[in-house]
Amino acid sequence: MSKKPLNIGLVGYGFMGRTHTNGYKRVADFFPELGITPVLKAVCGRSEDKTKAFSEQWGYESYETDFEKLIARDDIDAIDICTPNDTHAPISIAAAKAGKMILCEKPISRTTPEGEEMVAAVEQAGVANTVWYNYRRLPAVTLAKQIIDSGKLGKIFHYRANFLQDWTINADLPQGGAGLWRLDAAAAGSGVTGDLLAHCIDTAIWLNGGISDVTAMTETFIKERMHTGTGKVEKVGIDDACAFMCHFENGSLGLFESTRYARGHKALYTFEINGADASLRWDLHDLNRLEMYDHSDEGPQRGWKSIHVTDGEHPYMDHWWVPGLIIGYEHSFVHQVADFLKALEEGKPCEPTFKSALETAKVCDAVLESGKSRQWVNV
Ligand SMILES: NC(=O)C1=CN([C@@H]2O[C@H](COP(=O)(O)OP(=O)(O)OC[C@H]3O[C@@H](n4cnc5c(N)ncnc54)[C@H](OP(=O)(O)O)[C@@H]3O)[C@@H](O)[C@H]2O)C=CC1
Numbered sequence: 001m002s003k004k005p006l007n008i009g010l011v012g013y014g015f016m017g018r019t020h021t022n023g024y025k026r027v028a029d030f031f032p033e034l035g036i037t038p039v040l041k042a043v044c045g046r047s048e049d050k051t052k053a054f055s056e057q058w059g060y061e062s063y064e065t066d067f068e069k070l071i072a073r074d075d076i077d078a079i080d081i082c083t084p085n086d087t088h089a090p091i092s093i094a095a096a097k098a099g100k101m102i103l104c105e106k107p108i109s110r111t112t113p114e115g116e117e118m119v120a121a122v123e124q125a126g127v128a129n130t131v132w133y134n135y136r137r138l139p140a141v142t143l144a145k146q147i148i149d150s151g152k153l154g155k156i157f158h159y160r161a162n163f164l165q166d167w168t169i170n171a172d173l174p175q176g177g178a179g180l181w182r183l184d185a186a187a188a189g190s191g192v193t194g195d196l197l198a199h200c201i202d203t204a205i206w207l208n209g210g211i212s213d214v215t216a217m218t219e220t221f222i223k224e225r226m227h228t229g230t231g232k233v234e235k236v237g238i239d240d241a242c243a244f245m246c247h248f249e250n251g252s253l254g255l256f257e258s259t260r261y262a263r264g265h266k267a268l269y270t271f272e273i274n275g276a277d278a279s280l281r282w283d284l285h286d287l288n289r290l291e292m293y294d295h296s297d298e299g300p301q302r303g304w305k306s307i308h309v310t311d312g313e314h315p316y317m318d319h320w321w322v323p324g325l326i327i328g329y330e331h332s333f334v335h336q337v338a339d340f341l342k343a344l345e346e347g348k349p350c351e352p353t354f355k356s357a358l359e360t361a362k363v364c365d366a367v368l369e370s371g372k373s374r375q376w377v378n379v
């Protein structure tokens with residue numbers, strides 16, 4: 001079957017540049033039913049040496065060192081944004097104006113108003129768009145969504161999530177530079193709230209519905225760091241840790257915690273949801289497993305059970321290996337590419353769109369505001 005090409009212009013060749021490119025390279029082999037196939041047309045970064053090396057290693061046909069030039073090219077259909085958060089709005093808005101489809105990394109923006117401009121730009125241009133909240137596309141997380149939507153959990157009382165890391169405990173780390181732009185408020189917007197809790201909030205809204213109000217506690221443990229831009233020691237403007245409570249619109253209570261100061265934890269993302277009839281829990285470190293407690297089980301065998309989400313009947317799994325064999329983190333990005341291409345074929349939006357991802361930005365802003373005011377804040 002001859003496939004319709006979708007010419008990709010990737011901006012950013014770092015961590016996410018690699019995961020997305022791997023997704024584009026794998027998708028046609030593992031999702032052969034798709035009629036559209038990505039073509040690695042061009043990659044863009046500011047450093048010419050590094051961008052050229054990436055383009056050669058990963059098989060891009062060409063490279064650019066200016067995102068405006070990439071966007072202006074007639075041979076590019078979709079712009080994929082894998083750059084620090086302060087660049088999401090200018091790249092998206094320019095791409096939308098040029099009529100390009102956009103796949104943008106999370107968080108959609110540094111702030112809600114910035115995100116609103118991005119939503120307006122894609123809606124005015126009528127271009128396909130999505131935000132890479134990839135954890136939704138791990139089979140066990142998608143299975144949790146299916147179980148919750150079936151009503152099996154009954155009335156929901158609680159949702160709790162954690163995202164714990166420990167990589168910024170070292171006070172000598174500067175703010176700014178590759179990867180370390182996350183410590184610079186101007187580039188990142190916020191700290192763990194926009195970087196890590198945004199994932200937890202996206203999953204929570206998807207699984208359990210909207211969040212109505214929040215009360216938060218934020219802390220910046222290391223108050224000053226060398227800034228790579230100015231070469232001076234400057235005040236740190238991001239939140240190093242954040243915990244918040246919230247009400248969901250369905251009446252349930254939420255409890256969220258994220259920090260980069262939990263010694264020993266590198267990327268511990270967990271969530272649990274408790275309903276009247278059943279509970280579910282999931283842990284990124286054991287990502288193919290979904291645990292479930294079903295109160296309708298009777299007798300001494302009632303208890304937490306482990307669903308090994310590796311059978312052909314589980315979400316996405318019929319595209320991979322024989323039943324029982326596992327997949328990993330990188331597959332969530334392959335799944336997002338596959339879902340984006342399928343949505344294009346069907347003329348449907350690929351969730352989360354810019355508009356849906358703005359809901360997460362609004363919760364993040366309310367959390368940060370509450371962390372400062374120490375008051376409950378409506379979303
Ligand atoms: N979905 C997920 O799970 C994850 C999402 N992310 C998100 O992905 C985004 C990128 O993060 P990550 O890949 O870790 O970042 P990296 O620091 O690894 O890479 C950033 C890349 O952006 C390029 N870049 C920066 N500014 C520009 C510019 N103005 N024009 C063109 N290229 C530019 C850099 O190259 P150069 O310096 O040469 O310009 C570099 O290649 C962030 O928004 C982050 O929040 C990150 C990790 C996981």
Ligand SMILES: O=C1CO[C@H](CO)[C@@H](O)[C@@H]1O
Nearest residue numbers: 106165182195196199267
């Ligand atoms: O999921 C993630 C894992 O951690 C990274 C930071 O270290 C985040 O940027 C990212 O979104």
